[in-house]
Amino acid sequence: MNNSLLVVLIASGIAYGTPLLFGALGELLTERSGVLNLGVEGMMLVGAVMGFWTVERVHAGAVATLVLAVLVAAFSGAVMAAIHAFLAITLRASQIVSGLALTLFAGAAGLSSYLGNDLNLSDLPANHAFHAVFPASMQRWSIVGPIVFGQNPLVYASWVLVVAITYYLARTRPGLNLRAVGESPAAADAMGVSVVKYRYLHTLAGGALAGVAGATFTLAITPQWVDGITEGAGWIAIALVIFAFWRPGLCLIGAYFFGALQALAPELQARSINLGPTELWSNALPYVATVVVLVFVSWRGGRRRLGAPAALGIPYAREEPA
Amino acid sequence: MRLAVERRLEQPRWLAVAVPLASIVFAFAVAAVVLVVTGHDPISSYRQLFDAAFVSNGSIDQTLISATPLAFTGLAAAAAFRMRIFNIGAEGQLYMGAITGAAAGLYFGGRGGPSAFAIAAMVVAGCAGGALWASIPGVLRAFFGTSEILTSLMLNYVAGFVLTYLIFQSESYWRQTKGFNATVFPTGKPLPASAVWPTWTVHAQGGIAVPLGAGFAVLAGIVLWVLYRRTRFGFEVQVLGDSDGAARYAGVRTRRKILAVMAISGAVAGLGGASQVGDFAHALDGDPNGLQKLGYGYSGIVVAALGRYNPFAVLLVAFLIGGLDNAGNTLQGADFPSGLVGVIQGIILFSALGGELLTRHRVRVLRTPAPVEAVS
Numbered sequence: 170m171n172n173s174l175l176v177v178l179i180a181s182g183i184a185y186g187t188p189l190l191f192g193a194l195g196e197l198l199t200e201r202s203g204v205l206n207l208g209v210e211g212m213m214l215v216g217a218v219m220g221f222w223t224v225e226r227v228h229a230g231a232v233a234t235l236v237l238a239v240l241v242a243a244f245s246g247a248v249m250a251a252i253h254a255f256l257a258i259t260l261r262a263s264q265i266v267s268g269l270a271l272t273l274f275a276g277a278a279g280l281s282s283y284l285g286n287d288l289n290l291s292d293l294p295a296n297h298a299f300h301a302v303f304p305a306s307m308q309r310w311s312i313v314g315p316i317v318f319g320q321n322p323l324v325y326a327s328w329v330l331v332v333a334i335t336y337y338l339a340r341t342r343p344g345l346n347l348r349a350v351g352e353s354p355a356a357a358d359a360m361g362v363s364v365v366k367y368r369y370l371h372t373l374a375g376g377a378l379a380g381v382a383g384a385t386f387t388l389a390i391t392p393q394w395v396d397g398i399t400e401g402a403g404w405i406a407i408a409l410v411i412f413a414f415w416r417p418g419l420c421l422i423g424a425y426f427f428g429a430l431q432a433l434a435p436e437l438q439a440r441s442i443n444l445g446p447t448e449l450w451s452n453a454l455p456y457v458a459t460v461v462v463l464v465f466v467s468w469r470g471g472r473r474r475l476g477a478p479a480a481l482g483i484p485y486a487r488e489e490p491a
Numbered sequence: 492m493r494l495a496v497e498r499r500l501e502q503p504r505w506l507a508v509a510v511p512l513a514s515i516v517f518a519f520a521v522a523a524v525v526l527v528v529t530g531h532d533p534i535s536s537y538r539q540l541f542d543a544a545f546v547s548n549g550s551i552d553q554t555l556i557s558a559t560p561l562a563f564t565g566l567a568a569a570a571a572f573r574m575r576i577f578n579i580g581a582e583g584q585l586y587m588g589a590i591t592g593a594a595a596g597l598y599f600g601g602r603g604g605p606s607a608f609a610i611a612a613m614v615v616a617g618c619a620g621g622a623l624w625a626s627i628p629g630v631l632r633a634f635f636g637t638s639e640i641l642t643s644l645m646l647n648y649v650a651g652f653v654l655t656y657l658i659f660q661s662e663s664y665w666r667q668t669k670g671f672n673a674t675v676f677p678t679g680k681p682l683p684a685s686a687v688w689p690t691w692t693v694h695a696q697g698g699i700a701v702p703l704g705a706g707f708a709v710l711a712g713i714v715l716w717v718l719y720r721r722t723r724f725g726f727e728v729q730v731l732g733d734s735d736g737a738a739r740y741a742g743v744r745t746r747r748k749i750l751a752v753m754a755i756s757g758a759v760a761g762l763g764g765a766s767q768v769g770d771f772a773h774a775l776d777g778d779p780n781g782l783q784k785l786g787y788g789y790s791g792i793v794v795a796a797l798g799r800y801n802p803f804a805v806l807l808v809a810f811l812i813g814g815l816d817n818a819g820n821t822l823q824g825a826d827f828p829s830g831l832v833g834v835i836q837g838i839i840l841f842s843a844l845g846g847e848l849l850t851r852h853r854v855r856v857l858r859t860p861a862p863v864e865a866v867s
Contacts (some may be wrong), residue, residue: 252841262844265577265640266796269789270844273838274668278786278819282830285771287529401648408645449656456645460631463645 170317177436180315186428188213188399190327192406193413193420194334194425195378199250202371203351204257205264206254208271209379210403212249215389216242216380221387221394222298230283231297232314238297239323241386245381248371249275254372258365261484270364278399285394295309295392297321320390323381327421330378336416347371351478354485364485367383382406408459411466415476427455495855503810504848508658510846511797511808518838531828542630543821544814551699553821556771558813560585563706564791565809567621569800570715571756572792574732578753580628580643580759582788583650584621588761589782590654591620593665593679593768600686603864609686614707621761622754624650629753633746639753651783658777679774688769688793698772704766708809711759712802718755719802728752760788789817793840812836 183348192209199206206212220242227234249271261466275281285291299321301308337344349357350367358364380455386398397417405427433451437444466477523533546553564581571578586785595616599609627646631637657663659677667680684764719725731738731748739745767782768775776782794812798804817833 183601196690256841256844260845260848262847263796266792266840267580267844269579269792270796270837270840272839273789273833276833279830279833280838283525283529284830285835286829318552404648408641412642446656446660448660449652450654453649456648459644460642463637463641464635465629467631468635 171309171311174436174440176312176315178432179425180319181432181436182425182427182429183316183320184390184428185431186424186491187327188382188390188402189377189406189409189427190331190380190421191323191378191385191425192403193409194327194330194348194417195246195375195382196376196407196410197413197415198334198347198371199375200481201347201351201415201478203354203478203485204368204370204372205267205268205482206250206253206257206271206372207265207374207376207407208249208253208275208403209382209406210283210399210401211272211275212376212379213278213383213386213399213403213406214277214397215249215275215284215383216246217383217387217398218281218284218288218290218294218303218394219380220384221246221290221295222284224295224388225290225293226288231328234297235299235388238388239381242380243386246325246383247377250372250376250379253376254369257484258368258372261486264482264484273402281395282396285396290394290398293393295388297388298392299389323385323389331417331421338417348478351480354480354483355487358487364432368485379403379406382446405455407411408456411477412455412459412462414466415478423475430454437438495857496848496852497522497855499851500666501851506850507799509802510850511799511843514797514839514842514846515811517842518835522835523839525834526828526831529828536828536831540815543818548697550814550817550821551696554810554814554817555699555702555705556813557820558701558810559704559708559770560763560767560785560787561790561794561813562705562806562809563711563766563814564787564793565794565798566708566711566715566761566802566807567756567760567763568792568795569798569802569805570719570759570793572750573719573800574728574748574752574774576632576732576749576752576756576757577642578628578643579792580625580646580788581756581763581791582777583643583647584624584757584760585764585767585788586647586650586782587624588617588621588777589768590657590665590727590764590765591761592617593682595765596651596682596686596769597664597680600683604685606685606689609683610703610769613686613769614762615686617761617763618758618766619761619766619856620745621764622758625753625757625760627748628748629750629757634754647788651779652777654777654783655779656777658775659687660781665777667774674675677777679772679776682768682773683796686769687773688766690770702766702770704763704770707762709806711762712806714758714804715755725753760791763787790836790850792835796840797843 192213193323196209216331220238222232223238223241227237253267256262257264300318300340302322303318308314346362347367349362350364354364386393409420409423412423430451434448437447526533526536543550545551564585567581580595592613595612596609599612628639628642631642632639657665658679662668667678688703690702691698693701727743728748731743794808795805798808815832815836823829
């Protein structure tokens, strides 16, 4: 039962989908404030390298070290996001170019590689890593064993986060203000909500979560540091936000779907199941699906109903036309 | 005292040159601080960098190899961004141009016709492949209002998977299937000699080989400049970019312009793909760690932004950034800080973006007026 294709795909979809989920939730917060940050890939990589550096260099108990590593990763992601926030919010530069510049600056041929090399992190075994926390007997339970109890603590943390962000957006005053800032910054400003403050805070929060997403790679999925370890996960996270209509719950489903597709080709190969050019379609499917979703979202004013923040990507300056 | 940022009514011309130059100087200064803090010697690192990029024997050769694709993708981005069509799909359009260009080269090169014919076929096929791939986000934007930023980005990945599939996961027309090497590691089928693009030797620095593609890039730059500055089409595109409503009121056909701009942008990127095959690789490179790792399409956006979307400035910037890229590759693994090149390029772009504020706005120092004394 637990070796059936479906169970394996769901279980590994959750594992591979977790960094996508963290990244997408972060980008969702950023985009809900009206800021588009295309630098997720770069922020993830810096988070990944700094998180790994922490577990290699800090000598404390396993739990304390890992918690610290996640915090360091979040902090470094936020520092990267601060560059984008300054350019996009304060200087009102092109958000697209600034985000791409951030990925270039921090990404696989930039700062993350510089840090990994300078801190001598390549080819080291991880001192600590996140593992499944429930007893082995529970992990053997039919179906729920591998899917629910076989996961590492970061997965459970991401579940808590989904609930928290859903509640925050729908039921709290700051969450409502945030949505106002993303939909109509001029109206929010007139209400006395500081557009600049909200945009800064949520861009930084997005960066912090991207950093945690990166740390998920180096502390849980493949506990080591390699240049460019995220392999484009940051871009998928951005796609995922649209795929999920800017809703945290749908981000979770989308992330696990995309994660399962990543596991599909090798799983099918291992079971000698031939479904044509599996690698091509299973790799390309998430991206094609996102394009299709995008078309639906934008078709006939569906954009507003489905949740794209109306002011996404548009700098705000009081008394100046956008 | 207070600082006020106000919109400039006119943008002084000298700032258009001064801002990019100052950005480059500033980036090297900041990176030098990073180097010192992390215990490297910036002077020796920079000397290594410039040696490998522009000074040592054969370095210009290598720099041209990195700069040529950047010139194409930079022009592609510039052509679209000028109209505020954010085509970030030059990466995928380049792959598609490489695929169609290679197909044309393999097909016509083997027919025994003149070399010029095979090369012309590759150019046409490359442009067509890139233009068609770019038309997908173009059509979606024009008819459904779908953001071309995200669709063109997604299609980059799809194009990458197709490229890998053709060489690694199938026995396609593009794949080398004969010979011992083909069984060890999958590679593209080599182009027939008559489809290989020639080079032109300049007698300097021990002979610099200028690839034909570099010539095409310059030509593409001139064509774009004329198209945008000297034709009705270019004027309408610029009006559309500046004010959607005004253009529509004046009777500009918005959808056609969007489609045309995307196709032009894609064609230039696709030509870059054909040049990759014809000039340098001489086969289709499907390795996920080969062409796809180089990210020419994304760097092209940086090149375009630094050149402020002016075709001639884009060509110049492509040469400089190509030099940095080349140095980064050559010095990899040697006693040279890895990732430094990306850091420098990133900071150059950040400061150029920040500097944009100065060209659009001016900063004035306001004196707080002295409090007025109440007269009793």
